[in-house]
Amino acid sequence: MQRGIRLLVIFIASIVIGVAFNLFLLPHEVLTGGVTGLAMVFGLMTPVNTGYWIVLLNAPIFVLGWMKLGREFIGNSIFSVLITSISMLYIPIIQVTEDALLSSVFGGVIAGAAIGVIIRFYSSTGGFDIVSLVLIKKWDVPLGGLIFALNSVVVFISAFFFAWDLALYTMLSIYITGIVIDRVHTRHVKLSLMVVTSKGDKLKQELLANLVRGITVIDGRGAYSGEDKKVLYTVITRYELAIIRPILKEIDPQAFVSVSESMEVMGNFRRD
Structure with missing residues (x-):
């Protein structure tokens, strides 16, 4: 059931990407980044549809992803790329607005939202998404910023084949x-x-069973109540917060919990 929901979300988001391309970006020859952007260049310069180019150019990158990110992830990614390619074959290229700036903004927003959803559901749109996901396993940098840096090469390519304003x-x-x-x-x-809790041992075991994080346990005592407490400290990702909330609610709904964003994490921290 969960697998089916994941594929349904990827299916819908992939079609949304096709909408962003054919209704906002391609009509003004505004490209997107990376491999998809190169496919759009070839699609505009040749009689071969952009959707076919996306599949051809992504093939070697999928091999890299298969080795580094796993079979299920690449299977989902292939599914996403195929749905995007097919949708671009059937969605007509229509100019929603004559303003290229508006098309660039709305096309970027729509495509970014859809790509973000696809990545959250353990997939990608191929191309530099996969390369970036491989790199952030070693570099602790924002995914979108890394994708932007890698994709910027398309700007120079499009400048030579089209106009600098495009x-x-x-x-x-x-x-x-x-x-x-x-x-x-x-x-x-x-x-x-x-987490400051009176059920430290039980909560610690549940967190260790559901996370891939180490936990530091500190003995504490309430200044007002004088009650002995356990203070559990760890660093997590924002995704893992969704896992922790129901555990805290179930084991100790009275626990005092403090969550704050960390500017930087050094040392032995698993980043995938």
Whole structure:
């Protein structure tokens, strides 16, 4: 059931990407980044549809992803790329607005939101998404910013084949896409979690069973009540906060919990 819901979300988001391309970006020859952007260049310069180019150019990158990110992730990614490609074959290329700036902004926002959702549901849109996801396993940087940096090469390519104003629109579009991705995909955001509880042993065991994080346990005592407490401290990702909330509510709903964003984490911290 959960697998089916995941594929349904990926299916819908992939079609939304096709809508962003064919209704906002392609009509003004405003490209997107990375491999998809290159496919759009080839699609505009040749009689071969952009959807076919997306599949052809993504093939070697999928091999890399298969080795580094796993079979299920790449299976979901292939599914996403195929749905996007097919949707672009059937969604007509219509100019929603004559303003290229508006198209760049709205196309970037729509594409970024859809890509962010796809990545959150354990998939990708192929291309530099996969390369970036491989790199952030070693570099603790925002995914959207890394995708933007890698995709910026398309700006220069589009500038040589088209006009510089279109290249600047492309830069704007992929920049907005990167920002929106980071608003949706928040795995890079680290949170400091501190829990003051009277059920420290049980809560510690549940957290260790459901997370891949170490926990520091400190003996504490309430200044007003004089009651002995356990203080549990760890660093988690924003995604893991959704796992922790129901555990805290079930084991000790009276626990004092403090969650704050960590500016930087050094040392032995698992980043995937």
